[in-house]
Amino acid sequence: MAKYELRMPKMGESIIEATILNWVKNVGDRVELDDTIVEIATDKVDSEVPSPVEGEILEIKYEVDDVVPVGEVIAVIGTEGEESSSDDSSDASSATSVEEQDIPKEQKEETPAPAKASKQDAPSSPAVELEGEGGSSIPSNIEGQFFSPLVRNIAEQEGVSLDELMNIEGSGVRGRVTKSDILSYLKERSSGAAPQKQAPQASPSSVSQESAPKKPTPSPATSSSSSDGNVEIVEMDRMRKLIAKHMVDSKHTSPHVTSFVEADMTRIVQWRNKIKKQFQEKYGEKITFTPIFIEAIVKAIRDFPGINISLDGDRIVYKKNINIGMAAALPNGNLIVPVIHNADRLNLLGLTKTVNDLASRARENNLKPEEIQGGTYTVTNVGTFGNVMGTPIINQPQVAIMALGAIRKVPAVVETPEGDFIGIRHKMFLSHSYDHRIVDGYLGGSFVKRVAEYLENFDTDQQIL
Numbered sequence: 001m002a003k004y005e006l007r008m009p010k011m012g013e014s015i016i017e018a019t020i021l022n023w024v025k026n027v028g029d030r031v032e033l034d035d036t037i038v039e040i041a042t043d044k045v046d047s048e049v050p051s052p053v054e055g056e057i058l059e060i061k062y063e064v065d066d067v068v069p070v071g072e073v074i075a076v077i078g079t080e081g082e083e084s085s086s087d088d089s090s091d092a093s094s095a096t097s098v099e100e101q102d103i104p105k106e107q108k109e110e111t112p113a114p115a116k117a118s119k120q121d122a123p124s125s126p127a128v129e130l131e132g133e134g135g136s137s138i139p140s141n142i143e144g145q146f147f148s149p150l151v152r153n154i155a156e157q158e159g160v161s162l163d164e165l166m167n168i169e170g171s172g173v174r175g176r177v178t179k180s181d182i183l184s185y186l187k188e189r190s191s192g193a194a195p196q197k198q199a200p201q202a203s204p205s206s207v208s209q210e211s212a213p214k215k216p217t218p219s220p221a222t223s224s225s226s227s228d229g230n231v232e233i234v235e236m237d238r239m240r241k242l243i244a245k246h247m248v249d250s251k252h253t254s255p256h257v258t259s260f261v262e263a264d265m266t267r268i269v270q271w272r273n274k275i276k277k278q279f280q281e282k283y284g285e286k287i288t289f290t291p292i293f294i295e296a297i298v299k300a301i302r303d304f305p306g307i308n309i310s311l312d313g314d315r316i317v318y319k320k321n322i323n324i325g326m327a328a329a330l331p332n333g334n335l336i337v338p339v340i341h342n343a344d345r346l347n348l349l350g351l352t353k354t355v356n357d358l359a360s361r362a363r364e365n366n367l368k369p370e371e372i373q374g375g376t377y378t379v380t381n382v383g384t385f386g387n388v389m390g391t392p393i394i395n396q397p398q399v400a401i402m403a404l405g406a407i408r409k410v411p412a413v414v415e416t417p418e419g420d421f422i423g424i425r426h427k428m429f430l431s432h433s434y435d436h437r438i439v440d441g442y443l444g445g446s447f448v449k450r451v452a453e454y455l456e457n458f459d460t461d462q463q464i465l
Helices: 149-158 162-166 179-190 204-209 238-253 266-283 290-303 348-363 441-456
Strands: 002-007 017-023 036-041 046-050 055-060 067-069 073-079 223-225 232-234 256-264 309-312 315-318 324-326 377-381 400-404 408-416 419-435
Touching (some): 036 073, 266 419, 290 377, 290 441, 400 441
Antiparallel strands (some): 017 036, 036 046, 055 073, 309 315, 400 419
16 A cells, blocks of 8 residues: 655745644545545634545544644555655655654654744744744753644743643643643643643553544633623634734834825715616626725835835835735634735726625635735725724735725815815725835825825726626
């Protein structure tokens, strides 16, 4: 029987690690081509890893909640035919022999690790930035004991010393300390009865059980209440933790400045009211203001390419592709930012269809990993919540973001050749936050003004039906 090594797939330019959420298949299970084997999580999206071959699961190398580098072997599938290491023959690690697979993981991890991604890419990489990898005072590997970034992050936050960590009884593969182990330890420690690691005893059964993954221990309760019942404490879910850290990191990275401009949206409102019924009848979907906003932003980026950049140390990285991220609120209150890649190549009809598709699949948690990666500029529509304006936080490693306020009917001065008069107009505030390290007030202010000009001069005679 040949052996096929299933590796953690690469799911985006800056993604270097992913977290195991759930093993759909177990050791001994038969898998067909494209059967889902494991569910994984990156920064803000969950994904499934399908089987590229038919066969039987021979070995599972990681447990639930383990953080695994891209390219690492996560499972071994037995197949009929010639020996096959993996589907990536160009990867040096794909030449791993069967003998090497039997080497304990701790020994493999003592070899030098590949260089980390640059600081600029770090916020988009959940395993580095969002699981406490960088800056931790606890080493990942000591005396043959490996500690995942998640375990080290929890230990750091809870004040667990290295000696304590080394003495926790691990239930993972080869005695590895899992998330459940350290959470159970913290619970026991608070009650004064923390469990200690027992001295290992060699036995034939322990050797055979080493390679078999153990079922994850259930995590302790994530909520509690006060004695009088008036306060409930609920642990943040995984996505909220990722968002929280991403936002804090952004404020620590970029000095934010926000410029505001008010745009007259009357022409756009009247045009949309005129065609929206016909549009829905013809295409079976609604036309919203969002694609119109994105079209104006794309035009302004062409005029001011200095907005479509990122900063790598002292170097400015100019992006040729215009990839617009659009922040979308999920039903559970969390936030996700699907990306319209090459938005400058789409007309208004193409933008409308793409916006509707991404927004719909974002609410259903059906986005692909690549659809939330690679954004070069982000827009958030706070007007959908009835907000007049906002001061949005930059989505790193980008250097700017725009918030669009609610469109309101207000009295305004209307200039005509016959004279000025007061009229009812549809107005909207645009809030443009930018990184003052690299975007000065002239550029940041001129850009948002140009977006407003494109909106106010919208072509109401264009054909979209």
